Amino acid sequence: VSCGSTENIDLFFHAKSVAIYGASASQNSVGQAIVQNFIKPQYTGKVYAINPKYDQVLGVPCYPSLQDIPGPVDLVVIAVPARITPRVFEDIGAKGCKAAIIISGGFSETGPAGAELEDEVVRIAKEYGIRVIGPNCVGVIDTQSHIDTFFLPEYRCGRPRPSNVANISLVSQSGAFAAAISDWTAELGLGISKIVSLGNKCDVDDDDLLWYLAEDDSTQVICYYTEGYDSMKGRTFFDTARRVTESKPILVVKSGRGMRAKAAASSHTGSLAGSDNVADAAYRQAGIIRADNFEHMFDMAKALAMQPPARGDRVLMITNGGGLGVMTADALEALDLAIPSPSDDLVRRFKEKLPPYCAVGNPVDVVGDTDASRYDIVFEEAIASGEYDLFVVGMLLQTPSLGMDITNVIANYQRQSGLPFVVVSMGGGFTTKAGEIMELMGVPTFATGEKAAVAAKALAQYGEVRYGEDFNKTLTNNKKD
Amino acid sequence: VSCGSTENIDLFFHAKSVAIYGASASQNSVGQAIVQNFIKPQYTGKVYAINPKYDQVLGVPCYPSLQDIPGPVDLVVIAVPARITPRVFEDIGAKGCKAAIIISGGFSETGPAGAELEDEVVRIAKEYGIRVIGPNCVGVIDTQSHIDTFFLPEYRCGRPRPSNVANISLVSQSGAFAAAISDWTAELGLGISKIVSLGNKCDVDDDDLLWYLAEDDSTQVICYYTEGYDSMKGRTFFDTARRVTESKPILVVKSGRGMRAKAAASSHTGSLAGSDNVADAAYRQAGIIRADNFEHMFDMAKALAMQPPARGDRVLMITNGGGLGVMTADALEALDLAIPSPSDDLVRRFKEKLPPYCAVGNPVDVVGDTDASRYDIVFEEAIASGEYDLFVVGMLLQTPSLGMDITNVIANYQRQSGLPFVVVSMGGGFTTKAGEIMELMGVPTFATGEKAAVAAKALAQYGEVRYGEDFNKTLTNNKKD
Numbered sequence: 003v004s005c006g007s008t009e010n011i012d013l014f015f016h017a018k019s020v021a022i023y024g025a026s027a028s029q030n031s032v033g034q035a036i037v038q039n040f041i042k043p044q045y046t047g048k049v050y051a052i053n054p055k056y057d058q059v060l061g062v063p064c065y066p067s068l069q070d071i072p073g074p075v076d077l078v079v080i081a082v083p084a085r086i087t088p089r090v091f092e093d094i095g096a097k098g099c100k101a102a103i104i105i106s107g108g109f110s111e112t113g114p115a116g117a118e119l120e121d122e123v124v125r126i127a128k129e130y131g132i133r134v135i136g137p138n139c140v141g142v143i144d145t146q147s148h149i150d151t152f153f154l155p156e157y158r159c160g161r162p163r164p165s166n167v168a169n170i171s172l173v174s175q176s177g178a179f180a181a182a183i184s185d186w187t188a189e190l191g192l193g194i195s196k197i198v199s200l201g202n203k204c205d206v207d208d209d210d211l212l213w214y215l216a217e218d219d220s221t222q223v224i225c226y227y228t229e230g231y232d233s234m235k236g237r238t239f240f241d242t243a244r245r246v247t248e249s250k251p252i253l254v255v256k257s258g259r260g261m262r263a264k265a266a267a268s269s270h271t272g273s274l275a276g277s278d279n280v281a282d283a284a285y286r287q288a289g290i291i292r293a294d295n296f297e298h299m300f301d302m303a304k305a306l307a308m309q310p311p312a313r314g315d316r317v318l319m320i321t322n323g324g325g326l327g328v329m330t331a332d333a334l335e336a337l338d339l340a341i342p343s344p345s346d347d348l349v350r351r352f353k354e355k356l357p358p359y360c361a362v363g364n365p366v367d368v369v370g371d372t373d374a375s376r377y378d379i380v381f382e383e384a385i386a387s388g389e390y391d392l393f394v395v396g397m398l399l400q401t402p403s404l405g406m407d408i409t410n411v412i413a414n415y416q417r418q419s420g421l422p423f424v425v426v427s428m429g430g431g432f433t434t435k436a437g438e439i440m441e442l443m444g445v446p447t448f449a450t451g452e453k454a455a456v457a458a459k460a461l462a463q464y465g466e467v468r469y470g471e472d473f474n475k476t477l478t479n480n481k482k483d
Numbered sequence: 484v485s486c487g488s489t490e491n492i493d494l495f496f497h498a499k500s501v502a503i504y505g506a507s508a509s510q511n512s513v514g515q516a517i518v519q520n521f522i523k524p525q526y527t528g529k530v531y532a533i534n535p536k537y538d539q540v541l542g543v544p545c546y547p548s549l550q551d552i553p554g555p556v557d558l559v560v561i562a563v564p565a566r567i568t569p570r571v572f573e574d575i576g577a578k579g580c581k582a583a584i585i586i587s588g589g590f591s592e593t594g595p596a597g598a599e600l601e602d603e604v605v606r607i608a609k610e611y612g613i614r615v616i617g618p619n620c621v622g623v624i625d626t627q628s629h630i631d632t633f634f635l636p637e638y639r640c641g642r643p644r645p646s647n648v649a650n651i652s653l654v655s656q657s658g659a660f661a662a663a664i665s666d667w668t669a670e671l672g673l674g675i676s677k678i679v680s681l682g683n684k685c686d687v688d689d690d691d692l693l694w695y696l697a698e699d700d701s702t703q704v705i706c707y708y709t710e711g712y713d714s715m716k717g718r719t720f721f722d723t724a725r726r727v728t729e730s731k732p733i734l735v736v737k738s739g740r741g742m743r744a745k746a747a748a749s750s751h752t753g754s755l756a757g758s759d760n761v762a763d764a765a766y767r768q769a770g771i772i773r774a775d776n777f778e779h780m781f782d783m784a785k786a787l788a789m790q791p792p793a794r795g796d797r798v799l800m801i802t803n804g805g806g807l808g809v810m811t812a813d814a815l816e817a818l819d820l821a822i823p824s825p826s827d828d829l830v831r832r833f834k835e836k837l838p839p840y841c842a843v844g845n846p847v848d849v850v851g852d853t854d855a856s857r858y859d860i861v862f863e864e865a866i867a868s869g870e871y872d873l874f875v876v877g878m879l880l881q882t883p884s885l886g887m888d889i890t891n892v893i894a895n896y897q898r899q900s901g902l903p904f905v906v907v908s909m910g911g912g913f914t915t916k917a918g919e920i921m922e923l924m925g926v927p928t929f930a931t932g933e934k935a936a937v938a939a940k941a942l943a944q945y946g947e948v949r950y951g952e953d954f955n956k957t958l959t960n961n962k963k964d
Contacts, residue, residue, distance in 0.1 A: 030883065112840065159881035160911040176806030178851055181881035182909040186930075189911030229809055257809040260816030295810065295933045296909075325657030328710055328738040329776065335741030359593065370659055400640035400662040402511065428663040428777075430641040430670030449667075452776045 010133045011206065011214045013101035015144045015196060017077035018047040021068055021099075023090055024081035024106075025051030025059040032105060033081045035153040037062055044148040048073060068097045077101045079141065079151050084108030087137070088122045095130030102127070103151050104137035110202050111138050124204050139201025140177040143184060145169075145194055146220060152181060152199075160185045164220065165193020167444060168307035171221040173198045173211050175228050183227075183296065191438070192300055193307065195220045209239040216246040222307045225299055226254040231281070240288040247289030251306045251464045253299050254292050256281055289467035291460055301453045302460035304446045309422040311465035314391035314474025315340045317458060319365035320380050321396030322372045322404060327365035330394060330426060330451030337459040340476045341365075344389060351383045370401055374408040381415040390421070391465075391474060394458050396451070397427045399436055406436065413443035422461045426454035491614045492687065492695045494582035496625045496677060498558035499528040502549055502580075504571055505562035505587075506532030506540040513586060514562045516634040518543055525629040529554060549578045558582045560622065560632050565589030568618070569603045576611030583608070584632055585618035591683050592619050605685050620682025621658040624665060626650075626675055627701060633662060633680075641666045645701070646674020648925060649788035652702040654679045654692050656709050664708075664777065672919070673781055674788065676701045690720040697727040703788045706780055707735040712762070721769040728770030732787045732945045734780050735773050737762055770948035772941055782934045783941035785927045790903040792946035795872035795955025796821045798939060800846035801861050802877030803853045803885060808846035811875060811907060811932030818940040821957040822846075825870060832864045851882055855889040862896040871902070872946075872955060875939050877932070878908045880917055887917065894924035903942045907935035 020040055026033030037059050040049040050071050051064035058064050065071050068078065068090075078094050080087060084106055094102055110117040120137065127134050135141060141151030145164045152159060159181050170192060174180040180199035187194050195218070198211060208226060215224045224246070231239060243252055259278050285292045293299035317339050321327035334341055341364050344352065352362045356376055361367035366384075368376035377395070384390055395412055397404070416423040425440055425447040427433050437447035448454040466473045501521055507514030518540050521530040531552050532545035539545050546552050549559065549571075559580050561571055565587055575583055591598040601618065608615050616622060622632030626645045633640060640662050651673060655661040661680035668675050676699070679692060689707060696705045705727070712720060724733055740759050766773045774780035798820050802808035815822055822845050825833065833843045837857055842848035847865075849857035858876070865871055876893055878885070897904040906921055906928040908914050918928035929935040947954045 154881045155883055158883050158913050160913075174806075176804065178804030178879050178881070179806040179909075182804070182807070182879055182914075185881055185910035185912070185914060187911075189915065227806065229806065255810075257806065257813050259813045295814075295931060297931060297933070323657065323659030323663070325655075325660040325708065325710070325738065326663070329736075332738050332740045333776070398659050398663055400635045400659070400666050402636055402639050428660075429666035430668075431666070432639050432641075433663075433666060434670065450776060450778055452778070 008210065008213045008217070010100040011210060013076045013133070014103070014135060014142050015149060016147050017101065017149060019050070019073060019075050020047060020077045020079060020149070021050040021052055021071060021075045022079045022081065023052045023068075025053050025056070025062070025064060027056055027059050032153040034059065035155060036079055036081060036105070036151055039150040039152070042148065045150070050075065068093045068099070071097075075099050077103070077149070080104045081106055081153070084116065084119055084137070087119070088126060091123055091126040091130075091132065094132055095126060100131060101133050103135045103139070103141040104201075105139065105141055105151060105153060107138040109137045109204070120202065120204050127205060134205035135198065136201040137204060138177070139199040140180055141199055143197045145196070152184060154181050158185075160188030162187040162192065162194035162197070164195055167193060167441075168222040169193040169195035169220055170223045170225055170303045170307055171196040171215050171218065172225040172227070173200060173208060174226075175200055177201060179227055187300070190300065192304060207235055209235060209242050212239065212242050212246055212252070216250055222250070223303045224250060224252045225303055226252070228254060228256050229258055230256070236284070240284045243288035243290050247467050252290045253302055253306075254285065254290055255296060255299050256292065291463050297453075298456050301448060301457045305422075305424055305457035305461055306464055308441070308444055308446045309424070309461055310420060311468045312392040312422050312462045313465055313469055313472070315462045315477055316342050316389065316391045316474070317394055318384050318390040318392075319394045319396065320368065320377060321365050322368050322370055322401070323396060323398045324361070324367050324369075326396045326398060326426065326428065326451055327367050330396060330455060331365055333452045333455035334394065334458065337455055338477055339455070339459060339462060342389065342476065344384070345387065348383060348387045348389060352380065355379045355383070365396070371403050373403055373405060374411045377408060378411050381411070385415060385419045385421065392458055392461060393421060393423045394454055395423060395425045397425050398429070399427060399433045400429055406439070409436065409440050409443055412440065412445055416445055424448065424454050424457045424461070426451050489691065489695045489698070491581040492691060494557045494614070495584070495616060495623050496630060497628050498582065498630060500531070500554060500556050501528060501558045501560060501630070502531040502533055502552060502556045503560045503562065504533045504549075506534050506537070506543070506545060508537055508540050513634040515540065516636060517560055517562060517586070517632055520631040520633070523629065526631070531556065549574045549580070552578075556580050558584070558630070560584050560586065562586045562634070565597065565600055565618070568600070569607060572604055572607040572611075572613065575613055576607060581612060582614045584616045584620070584622040585682075586620065586622055586632065586634060588619040590618045590685070601683065601685050608686060615686035616679065617682040618685060619658070620680040621661055622680055624678045626677070633665060635662050639666075641669030643668040643673065643675035643678070645676055648674060648922075649703040650674040650676035650701055651704045651706055651784045651788055652677040652696050652699065653706040653708070654681060654689060655707070656681055658682060660708055668781070671781065673785060688716055690716060690723050693720065693723050693727055693733070697731055703731070704784045705731060705733045706784055707733070709735060709737050710739055711737070717765070721765045724769035724771050728948050733771045734783055734787075735766065735771055736777055736780050737773065772944050779937050782929060782938045786903075786905055786938035786942055787945055789922070789925055789927045790905070790942055791901060792949045793873040793903050793943045794946055794950055794953070796943045796958055797823050797870065797872045797955070798875055799865050799871040799873075800875045800877065801849065801858060802846050803849050803851055803882070804877060804879045805842070805848050805850075807877045807879060807907065807909065807932055808848050811877060811936060812846055814933045814936035815875065815939065818936055819958055820936070820940060820943060823870065823957065825865070826868065829864060829868045829870060833861065836860045836864070846877070852884050854884055854886060855892045858889060859892050862892070866896060866900045866902065873939055873942060874902060874904045875935055876904060876906045878906050879910070880908060880914045881910055887920070890917065890921050890924055893921065893926055897926055905929065905935045905938045905942070907932050
């Protein structure tokens with residue numbers, strides 16, 4: 003089992019038979035919660051419980067050990083006390099299983115004795131060629147195969163669903179975050195393929211999953227939450243990432259920017275957070291886009307999953323509210339995107355067709371009494387001009403003069419032009435629903451100009467990664483920090 | 484009518500009789516939409532329509548002119564073409580009305596001819612002592628009196644409601660933003676008292692409303708959206724603000740940080756956006772807190788409306804998820820809040836009572852299997868120690884071991900200690916509802932560590948404004964920008 007190996011990783015997501023060590027009849031136990039996930043009708047594989055105390059758990063046949071199970075087992079989920087795990091791994095090896103998730107804690111995160119136990123498990127796993135996720139984690143959710151080892155009940159921790167358009171997979175060092183993100187994205191409606199909580203990373207690590215997710219057709223954007231890298235594995239990860247980002251975007255949230263956070267991370271995971279500036283440089287070189295926080299990561303991931311990368315940094319902002327234009331332009335400018343004025347020729351074309359009280363510039367303000375037709379004019383002329391690489395479309399729907407046909411106009415021009423579009427639509431009930439419609443039509447929609455700007459920036463950043471020298475960069479990078 | 488006068492301003496919010504100039508029988512017209520707002524049963528005042536074409540509009544008696552209305556009229560709402568407005572104002576003056584909102588556009592925002600018309604209206608208004616909001620605006624929403632001149636239908640533009648706990652009032656230069664914010668805050672459930680759209684500010688301006696809102700018992704936090712100040716009025720506004728912030732927080736979102744945004748603002752409102760750095764300095768001196776965007780402003784306003792200001796900058800973070808602790812500490816540190824380690828004595832007290840696998844530091848991580856009792860221990864000891872001014876409480880509810888009694892523990896310690904608390908609870912359905920419960924119990928709750936950090940910062944910033952020299956500042960301001 004070497005670094006960056008995808009050998010048998012697929013079993014974690016597509017196991018056709020699962021055995022749960024420590025399956026339990028006692029309510030609210032971890033061992034019962036995991037059995038509960040696998041007896042849902044959505045999971046179509048075979049399920050076995052392992053516990054010498056029972057004949058069955060929740061109606062699932064229960065065996066004293068893995069050896070007693072009649073058929074093959076693809077994946078073993080382990081929820082027994084840490085001290086028993088070496089014995090369990092001998093059992094797994096003897097059965098010939100190749101994938102195990104250790105949910106239990108009590109390993110290297112607790113000190114030297116736990117670390118020794120973890121080393122022993124790793125030794126046995128290597129001997130038999132068993133891939134291990136964990137220990138000290140919540141494991142895996144796959145929204146398509148319905149493999150689900152999160153031991154948290156659905157009423158507390160919602161499970162996300164895959165989207166028909168494009169999906170995100172997320173790898174998290176923190177189990178609590180993996181759970182919170184599962185719950186959060188379930189509510190957001192963001193299309194998710196896989197969530198993996200890595201815990202102590204005794205075997206499977208960020209790099210292994212990167213290789214796997216790069217090849218995974220149901221993952222369009224790969225997201226990471228990490229608190230740090232150990233120096234050797236970190237290098238491998240960045241080498242892999244450089245190759246992966248040529249065809250698939252990678253986003254990362256890395257905590258531990260500050261001193262205080264670094265101390266907390268160290269006591270939390272036992273890993274050294276390392277220099278944050280070094281990480282920043284490594285991200286840039288590898289084409290990884292770093293997000294400041296989860297909200298930004300989700301906004302970026304949504305845009306990258308739904309839209310093509312931009313071929314340059316020239317943004318045209320169209321709006322039916324002047325204030326929204328100003329605020330969004332501020333946000334775009336702060337992120338070093340170019341907001342070039344339309345050429346004299348393009349201004350002339352706009353003015354020929356738009357009412358005289360529209361403000362023709364960048365932003366183009368088609369003002370509050372507009373219907374979809376003025377957007378139509380702006381898109382047609384701006385796209386034909388070739389002066390812009392990316393469109394940010396302000397769509398304030400509080401005024402009834404703008405009908406829902408605007409969504410068709412936006413989606414059609416996006417599709418025809420092949421240029422990336424993001425929409426910003428601020429408001430409440432009607433606006434939220436309209437945004438969902440807009441996204442079903444393929445164009446990502448955001449509640450504020452700042453969020454749309456962050457999304458637009460990601461489309462330009464990834465464009466630069468993808469197109470390299472061919473990326474049409476009009477602004478030199480003069481970031482203030 | 485001088486700068487900073489609150490004379491007759493109250494009529495805009497508490498008019499017991501309203502006349503609508505340009506009331507109309509044609510569907511989807513502005514004149515009809517406004518009549519519609521006032522015939523809702525919630526508005527208990529008298530309503531009159533004015534239009535020589537009709538006897539009634541939507542069942543409201545309609546008169547040819549204001550003079551023909553039998554009773555007194557407190558407030559006139561004007562939705563007639565700009566060129567007619569001088570005649571309308573002669574009519575208003577003759578009737579003795581003292582407050583008018585000009586919804587119509589076509590004034591100074593359109594050029595010199597419109598500016599002349601606006602000057603004439605102002606001249607007449609001054610002659611008769613009429614206070615004017617607008618022109619070119621959507622006017623006023625008062626969620627308690629149900630004065631509502633927003634001409635946008637509720638299915639598109641939701642109206643916010645007042646909260647029983649504490650309310651925010653918002654003044655916006657932009658009408659489209661006023662509408663979008665009405666709609667947005669309706670969905671957010673943020674308690675709102677008043678929203679005012681100022682438009683061209685021909686008479687009533689930011690400063691007048693500041694005087695008024697400072698004295699308004701139903702407004703706990705005053706929020707502004709502005710694109711700039713003209714130099715004379717700006718000075719008056721900042722002078723007033725310095726006095727108001729001694730007893731009530733003022734938040735502002737000012738767009739036009741960037742060059743591009745400045746140009747757009749100028750074409751949008753005809754006002755010069757002015758130097759952004761000058762504005763920043765003026766805000767600081769006046770004790771006004773500047774928010775980067777509306778999301779931040781709402782987060783800050785919620786915290787300031789619900790919690791006392793902090794008496795110092797020393798934050799204790801408590802969490803049941805290590806990752807959340809790290810991310811939030813990062814965000815707090817980036818905002819220059821102090822995150823001091825507990826003293827040896829406090830560490831000893833924590834360790835005596837908490838399980839050994841809890842991480843005692845700052846953050847204090849009571850880990851994933853906690854129930855409310857460990858929070859109880861941390862609050863009790865930390866409050867008794869006097870080492871902290873502000874508590875940021877991570878409450879991840881994906882794990883069922885943490886029951887809803889945590890909300891009581893948090894609310895009780897907040898109330899008993901009188902110290903400001905903010906809660907961060909990341910997730911979906913259950914978490915969102917629990918956050919609403921937490922807020923009904925008086926403690927503001929946020930979906931991410933970054934949002935909680937922004938809220939905590941506002942409580943410290945306003946504490947510095949309120950307590951001046953007595954504010955216990957351990958960190959010197961070493962902001963990176």
